[in-house]
Amino acid sequence: MMAKKDFELTWKEIPIGAIIHEPGNAAEYCTGDWRSQRPVLDRAKCVKCGICFSFCPEPCIVKDGEGYYVADLYYCKGCGICARECPKDAITMVQEEH
Amino acid sequence: MNTTTATYTATLQKLREAGEVFMPGHRACIGCGEVLAMRQVFKTLGRDTIVACATGCMEIISSPFPTTNWDIPWIHALFENTAAVAAGIESGLGAMKRKGRGPAQEVTVVAMGGDGSTFDIGLQALSGALERGHNFIYVCFDNEGYMNTGIQRSSATPYGATTTTSPHGKNSIGQTTQKKDMPLIALAHHIPYVATATPAHPTDLARKVRKARDIKGPAFLHVFSPCPTGWGTDADLAIELCRLAVETGVFPLGECVYGKYELTKYVKELRPIRDYLRLQRRFRHLPDDIIDQIQDNVREHYEVVKRKCGIIGSAAD
Amino acid sequence: MARRVGAEGSFAVAEAVRLADVDVVAAYPITPQTHIVERLSEMVASGELDANYIYVESEHSAISACLGAAAVGARTFTSTAGQGLELMHEVLYLTSSMRLPVVMAVADRALSGPLNVWGDHSDAMAVRDTGWIQYVAENAQEAHDLTLCAFRIGEDPQVLFPVMVHMDGFHVSHVVEPYFMFEKGELGDFLPPPKYPYPLDPNRPVTMGAFAPPAVYAECRKAQDTAIKETYGTIVKVWEEFGRRFGRQYKPVETYKTEDADTILVAIGSFNQMASVAVDNLRAGGRKVGLVRIRLWRPFPVQAFREAVQAAKNVIVFERSMTYGGTTGPVCTEVKSALYGTLHQPRVMNFIGGLGGRDMSPRQFEAMFDRAREIAEKNLEIGYETIGVRG
Numbered sequence: 194m195m196a197k198k199d200f201e202l203t204w205k206e207i208p209i210g211a212i213i214h215e216p217g218n219a220a221e222y223c224t225g226d227w228r229s230q231r232p233v234l235d236r237a238k239c240v241k242c243g244i245c246f247s248f249c250p251e252p253c254i255v256k257d258g259e260g261y262y263v264a265d266l267y268y269c270k271g272c273g274i275c276a277r278e279c280p281k282d283a284i285t286m287v288q289e290e291h
Numbered sequence: 292m293n294t295t296t297a298t299y300t301a302t303l304q305k306l307r308e309a310g311e312v313f314m315p316g317h318r319a320c321i322g323c324g325e326v327l328a329m330r331q332v333f334k335t336l337g338r339d340t341i342v343a344c345a346t347g348c349m350e351i352i353s354s355p356f357p358t359t360n361w362d363i364p365w366i367h368a369l370f371e372n373t374a375a376v377a378a379g380i381e382s383g384l385g386a387m388k389r390k391g392r393g394p395a396q397e398v399t400v401v402a403m404g405g406d407g408s409t410f411d412i413g414l415q416a417l418s419g420a421l422e423r424g425h426n427f428i429y430v431c432f433d434n435e436g437y438m439n440t441g442i443q444r445s446s447a448t449p450y451g452a453t454t455t456t457s458p459h460g461k462n463s464i465g466q467t468t469q470k471k472d473m474p475l476i477a478l479a480h481h482i483p484y485v486a487t488a489t490p491a492h493p494t495d496l497a498r499k500v501r502k503a504r505d506i507k508g509p510a511f512l513h514v515f516s517p518c519p520t521g522w523g524t525d526a527d528l529a530i531e532l533c534r535l536a537v538e539t540g541v542f543p544l545g546e547c548v549y550g551k552y553e554l555t556k557y558v559k560e561l562r563p564i565r566d567y568l569r570l571q572r573r574f575r576h577l578p579d580d581i582i583d584q585i586q587d588n589v590r591e592h593y594e595v596v597k598r599k600c601g602i603i604g605s606a607a608d
Numbered sequence: 609m610a611r612r613v614g615a616e617g618s619f620a621v622a623e624a625v626r627l628a629d630v631d632v633v634a635a636y637p638i639t640p641q642t643h644i645v646e647r648l649s650e651m652v653a654s655g656e657l658d659a660n661y662i663y664v665e666s667e668h669s670a671i672s673a674c675l676g677a678a679a680v681g682a683r684t685f686t687s688t689a690g691q692g693l694e695l696m697h698e699v700l701y702l703t704s705s706m707r708l709p710v711v712m713a714v715a716d717r718a719l720s721g722p723l724n725v726w727g728d729h730s731d732a733m734a735v736r737d738t739g740w741i742q743y744v745a746e747n748a749q750e751a752h753d754l755t756l757c758a759f760r761i762g763e764d765p766q767v768l769f770p771v772m773v774h775m776d777g778f779h780v781s782h783v784v785e786p787y788f789m790f791e792k793g794e795l796g797d798f799l800p801p802p803k804y805p806y807p808l809d810p811n812r813p814v815t816m817g818a819f820a821p822p823a824v825y826a827e828c829r830k831a832q833d834t835a836i837k838e839t840y841g842t843i844v845k846v847w848e849e850f851g852r853r854f855g856r857q858y859k860p861v862e863t864y865k866t867e868d869a870d871t872i873l874v875a876i877g878s879f880n881q882m883a884s885v886a887v888d889n890l891r892a893g894g895r896k897v898g899l900v901r902i903r904l905w906r907p908f909p910v911q912a913f914r915e916a917v918q919a920a921k922n923v924i925v926f927e928r929s930m931t932y933g934g935t936t937g938p939v940c941t942e943v944k945s946a947l948y949g950t951l952h953q954p955r956v957m958n959f960i961g962g963l964g965g966r967d968m969s970p971r972q973f974e975a976m977f978d979r980a981r982e983i984a985e986k987n988l989e990i991g992y993e994t995i996g997v998r999g
Contacts, residue, residue, distance in 0.1 A: 273527030379676025
């Protein structure tokens with residue numbers, strides 16, 4: 194999935210019609226670098242309803258091994274929709290350090 | 292702090308297994324309501340879908356060459372011809388199928404655009420495609436302005452909203468015109484299915500998307516898509532804004548199937564419009580008398596919608 | 609066995625589209641192309657042609673629908689003229705940069721204003737740089753043959769470019785002429801079924817039309833520019849094959865009595881037929897004159913053109929459009945550019961006429977040769993002159 198960056202491609206490497214043949218290859222891009230706050234899940238309160246999963250704009254929330262919905266921080270932009278919409282207030286937005 | 296490559300590929304796999312056809316790593320703003328709506332629509336439609344997309348936010352954030360966030364076949368042509376491109380796709384597939392060529396499975400053809408490419412510059416192509424009766428879905432993701440180019444007004448910008456080309460000032464309250472009634476315009480073409488939806492009501496949206504897919508002929512979906520950047524709200528408010536838009540009557544949630552209107556969520560007691568407006572910087576400049584005017588307009592319009600749906604009388608009924 | 613029929617150029621085009629078994633036609637009527645699309649509508653209604661005809665609401669949508677249909681691998685055709693071609697303008701650039709093999713027949717027509725529905729080349733010249741393969745039919749037979757070739761050329765895996773077949777509005781589109789119309793089976797495998805290599809298909813998803821920031825747009829354009837120049841070889845090969853199999857040989861540049869000509873007239877389009885009569889008349893009187901027809905306009909056949917005019921001391925470029933503030937007309941500019949800096953430097957003179965459907969006679973072409981002789985003898989320096997314009 195390591196596609197060449199746009200500024201690296203030579204004109205001979207441009208596919209015909211500038212068509213992109215690798216579905217979803219933009220998923221390499223780390224949007225997690227954007228955020229200033231991240232969601233933290235309190236598993237004790239989580240009832241695994243999946244509402245956060247439905248409302249994540251990326252989407253980057255997926256089930257972990259135990260069925261809890263967790264945001265993948267590689268992508269999470271820290272919008273806070275999941276925290277606001279969680280019916281059990283199980284998600285808290287925490288300021289990122291740095 | 293961030294997860295490793297191995298972890299995000301695991302995420303992508305889980306997303307795909309869950310039926311997602313639009314991958315993360317896109318460049319939409321933090322908290323974008325439109326990309327959420329778009330994700331929900333295409334997740335419902337699934338992999339046997341071909342999308343024709345207009346120039347706009349959703350196109351730009353998802354297709355920076357040489358990468359794409361789309362797992363399904365997707366074509367971006369221009370700003371104002373999406374419906375025509377989709378018409379060509381639909382006709383091409385149909386003719387090829389008759390001659391034994393093309394994909395073996397049934398394919399859903401979708402044209403999508405923002406309010407700019409639907410209400411304004413692309414209206415002609417949309418009108419033509421609807422009139423010709425192509426079997427396709429047109430989805431308008433309405434964030435009420437030309438957001439991609441920097442928050443300029445469109446004919447979908449609501450009365451009183453400030454944008455960069457309808458700024459409020461000494462001589463102006465902001466947008467001075469009323470929003471075009473796009474669902475009614477679509478219905479004027481005698482198409483079998485028109486519906487309004489929001490990403491805050493995902494099961495309602497999914498049901499309508501499936502109906503649009505299954506009905507023969509053109510279907511028009513008008514999807515309310517809050518834009519925190521353009522509307523001037525906190526990044527976590529997209530869902531709340533959709534909810535408020537429906538509950539104040541600003542965005543009635545309904546459908547029209549073969550000419551029969553129905554409010555799929557009938558709000559008996561509309562919430563005051565101020566609950567919705569006060570969260571958005573684009574309305575912050577409005578004086579009370581204009582807000583009252585907006586309140587009256589919204590209530591009146593909701594009554595009209597209720598009458599169309601056969602719900603007669605006031606909220607007291 | 610090909611049948612000799614009498615028909616307008618328009619109908620000859622429509623028959624070619626039928627023989628090509630197109631999948632989609634998306635077209636909007638505009639004079640003088642209307643007979644093409646009317647005939648195609650008739651064929652679809654009668655079942656002679658199994659295609660989906662999209663009755664679009666404008667030319668912009670016509671070419672957009674063709675783009676969409678071609679993107680899924682359908683064989684598509686459209687046709688337009690004048691204002692319609694201009695309304696398609698932005699989509700033309702896209703169709704070629706996206707490498708979608710749409711075929712379009714253009715009944716070349718004057719651009720407004722004033723409004724004029726008759727033939728000239730201003731619409732063709734306006735789309736010169738849109739990246740399409742463009743060539744010219746001078747009569748009904750050529751319109752028939754070259755429309756068929758357009759599908760073969762455009763869809764060739766070594767090409768994958770849209771093709772525009774130009775023909776003079778009214779002079780070709782509406783004049784009834786005898787021509788040999790192919791029978792269905794006669795083409796054999798000359799035109800194989802369409803097989804676009806990267807269609808929009810859920811079984812193999814692709815993304816078309818991604819945006820290219822400054823970091824990579826130039827590379828995309830260079831790739832496209834190189835590719836269209838390289839289509840020249842395939843175009844020539846296809847025409848050679850057509851000539852071998854069906855007896856009519858088309859070339860990027862065609863010459864008429866040029867071998868010992870001291871003055872050669874160069875032109876595009878059906879007025880070449882009048883020009884050839886003028887050449888014959890003058891030859892009968894002992895003048896050493898000749899005619900070069902430019903058939904392939906894009907990619908421009910630089911080498912073939914240089915060879916065609918190599919004998920002449922004087923080259924007259926006759927054309928049917930203006931550039932309003934340019935040094936010479938668009939075709940003359942192209943000719944001068946092709947000849948500049950080479951060892952052979954003929955005097956190049958430019959005459960612009962036949963605008964807005966203004967007819968021209970062989971006598972006027974003879975007058976151009978006379979004027980060219982005068983310019984040469986008096987060593988005059990002229991940019992361009994109009995011919996047949998009063999006042």
